[in-house]
Amino acid sequence: MIDCILAVIILVITGWAIAKNYDAKVVLFAAGLVMLYLALIGGNDVLGAKATSGLAWADPFKVIREQFVRQFSNAGLIILTLFGFAAYMSHIGANDMVIKVLTKPLSKIKHPALLIPLVFWIGTCLQIIIPSAASLAVILMATLYPVLRAAGLSTLTAAALIATTATIVPTPLGGDNVVAARVLGFENVVDYVFYHCAPITIPALFVMGIVHYFWQTYLDKRQRSELEVLNQESMIEENRPEKNTPIWYSIFPVLPLFLVIFFWVFFRKAKVGLVEITLFSLVPAVVSELVRNKNAKETMKDLRLFFNGMGDGFSKVVVLIVAAATMVAGLRALGLIDAISRSVSDFENAKAGLMLAFSAITGLITFISGSGNAAFYSFIEIIPQIAEKAGLDPIMVALPMQCMSNLFRSMSPVAAVVIIVSASIKVNPLVLVKRTWVPLMAGVLTVLLLSFLKYI
Template identity: 80%
Template sequence: MVDSILAVIVLILAGWAIAKNYDAKVVLFIAALVLLYSGLLLGHNVLGAKASTGLSWVDPFKVIKDQFVRQYGNAGLIILTLFGFAAYMSHIGANDMVIKVLTKPLSYVRKPIILIPMVFWVGTCLQIIIPSAASLAVILMATLFPVLRAAGMSTLTAAALIATTATIVPTPLGGDNVVAARVLGFDNVVDYVAFHLAPITIPALFVMGIVHYFWQTYLDKKDAGMLKELDKEAFIEAERPEKNTPTWYFIFPILPLVLVIFFWVFFRKAKVGLVEITLFSLILAFACELIRKRNIKAGMKDLGIFFKGMGDGFSKVVVLIVAASSMVFGLRVMGLIDAISNSISNFENAKVGLMLAFSGITGLITFISGSGNAVFYSFIELIPQIAQKAGIDPIMVALPMQCMSNLFRSMSPVAAVIIIVSASVKVNPLVLVKRTWVPLMSGVVVVLALSFFKYM
């Protein structure tokens, strides 16, 4: 009993620290070490006899080492490769071409009833190429925002649409989807995305686009006076360097997605993973760059951006996953996971209770901290173990929790994407949140409702 109480206290303190914007990676590693050494002091075996170093006080560090090794052999390597590929695509201007091609038709649409939901849906599709909400917002404010203003859309409506583009798009290239698929036991991330995530998130995205129209048009009428003054000010964005990238380069960022689906449909028995597909797409783009620029030395230097991008993936995501996994290991050593499982196994509505509890906690911490990834990666490792012992489907708990971590981010006034967009249009972040929370909450309701009916 003392073990579980101590574990809960550590967990609450870690959640509080993350909500207060302490570095999530450091917080989770410290929590993991506190739990593991507490377990040692209370007489628990951190590692079995075969896995132990032979020195019990060193075993907690071996736990962390083992988690690094485990992640590199699974989702970690995929995430590193995807981050590196995205960095290279951005460097050669291919990502800009995707945005140019996909957003071009929007300049011809003038009716708000069509334009508002279309902008949201097109922007959502762009998250497949640029998974970072903040990075996508920066690019869209420079490229799409002037188009929307020229089409007669109000400043705040355009800003709200851009601020909510990166949420719950079902893509096999998303780092959170890769991790969720691995933790939930899927051999292929496409299986998780196609059969579980997409049936929940696509209807939610459709509803969010429709709600956006009604909510933004209502607020445009209500805030007509403020908008009149706000719309007078010219939006000036720092010039983006001209790369002279051919328009047809838009093919490269979407090529991994196309190939993943192709192999999944036609060669399901072939063990061709995301890493191989992404590396093939990278080499093809690199070859085209060499032919276009005819400078081998410069081309090789540019390719080095791929490895720098991998470093970003390591520091931003993989380390976070390892830290969260280590903390979960500590919770298991302290017996908290078994205690939770035993306590809910006798409740008839354990499924709904767990789904709402984890979704609510994730949403709350994401709203307070402005970061959803840290919370999701911290909790996702807990779900299969708790669900298995409680006799429920882990997807029913994990999938809504994953969606909450993305949806509540764009409702938080301290989220990077909200700060970036609100600063660009020179308004208080709370003014922008007023524009985003209703469409996003409609997505929350749809996700929870569909998850309940699909997995009950």
């Protein structure tokens, strides 16, 4: 009992530190190590008799080592490869070409109001190419925002659409989907995305687009005089250099997605994973750059950005996952996870209660901290065990929790994506949040309702 109380206290302190914008990775590692050593002091085993190093005081650090090994042999390597691929695609201008191709038809739409849901849905699809919400916002503010303003959308409407593009797109290339599929026991991430994620998130995205239309047009009418001044003052300066990239380069960023679906449909028994597919997709892009630039040395130099991108994936995502897993190991060593599992197994209505509880906690931490990844990766590892004890499908808890970590991010005034967009149009982040929270809450309610109906 004392161990569980200590675990809860540390968990609360951890949540507070993340909410106060302390580095999430360091906080989670520290919390995990403290709990593991408390477990050792209390006479608990943190590794098991077969896995122990033989020196109890060194076992907590061996836990971290084991987590790194585990991640690199599963989701970690996939995430590194996808980050490297995205970095190279951005450098050669292929990502810009995708945006150009997808957004060009928008300039031909004569009725500005019709642009609102269409821009939201197209922007959401772009998250498949650029998984980082902040990076996507930077690119869209430089490329799409001027198009939207020229088409007649108000400054705040255009900004709100861009700030909410990176949310819950169902893509097998998303790092959160890769991790969720691995933890939930799916051999192929496409199975998780196609059969579970897409049926929940696609209707939610549709609802959010429609709500965006009504909410933005309502606020535009209500704030007409304020917007007239803001529309004149909020000017975005274009600082992105032209790369003279051929338009057909737009095929390269989406090639991994096409190949993943192709192998999933026609060669389901083939053991071809995301790493192999991504590396294969990289080759034609490199060859095309070699032919276009006619400079082998420069092309090889540019290819280093792929490995630099892998480093970003390691520091931004993989280390965060390992840190969260270390904290989970500490919670398990102190017995808190077993205590929760035993308690929920005694309640008949544990299904809805667990789903709402974990969704609410994830959403709250995300809103306060502005970062959804830390909350999601912290809890996903413990979901299967707790769900099994409660007698429910772990997806019913994990999937809504995953969606909350993305939806609440763009409602937070301290989220990087909100700060970037609001700073670009020179308004207070709270002004932008007023534009984003209603459509996003519509998505939250839709996800919870559909998850409950599908998995009850």
